[in-house]
Amino acid sequence: MAAEQKAIPVPDERTKPYWDAAKEHKFVLQRCTACGLWNATPRVICPRCHASDFEWAQPSGKGIIHSYAIVHQTTAAGFQDEVPYVIAHIIPIEEPTAFIDGNILIDEKDFDKLNIDIPVEVVFEDRGEVTVPQWKLA
Numbered sequence: 001m002a003a004e005q006k007a008i009p010v011p012d013e014r015t016k017p018y019w020d021a022a023k024e025h026k027f028v029l030q031r032c033t034a035c036g037l038w039n040a041t042p043r044v045i046c047p048r049c050h051a052s053d054f055e056w057a058q059p060s061g062k063g064i065i066h067s068y069a070i071v072h073q074t075t076a077a078g079f080q081d082e083v084p085y086v087i088a089h090i091i092p093i094e095e096p097t098a099f100i101d102g103n104i105l106i107d108e109k110d111f112d113k114l115n116i117d118i119p120v121e122v123v124f125e126d127r128g129e130v131t132v133p134q135w136k137l138a
């Protein structure tokens with residue numbers, strides 16, 4: 001039986017700019033043009049000022065680990081050969097309210113370096129036609 005493929009994100013109208021930028025290895029987030037709030041999840045109305053005009057802008061790609069988990073068993077397609085691996089809740093340094101979830105790409109021998117509040121930076125994982133922003137220790 002052939003190994004299963006990792007899930008491939010399916011961009012929609014609202015998320016297409018994010019995935020298009022990732023394909024070019026650029027990390028972008030939606031930002032409210034009225035108040036400057038960064039959104040990790042694209043919005044139609046700004047949760048802070050209720051404006052509805054946004055732009056896609058490029059933050060630093062740096063953040064800190066808010067929380068993380070080391071996955072030792074998974075039923076997630078395409079990840080069975082990658083255990084143990086790390087999933088994390090990342091806080092971008094520009095916007096402490098815009099949590100981003102992703103994998104920390106790290107060798108198992110370095111798991112003892114993981115901790116809350118340590119810096120990470122974005123990296124890009126090409127998965128066929130889609131590129132997925134991921135994270136590594138900075």
Ligand SMILES: [Zn+2]
Binds near residue numbers: 032034035
């Ligand atoms: Zn706003």
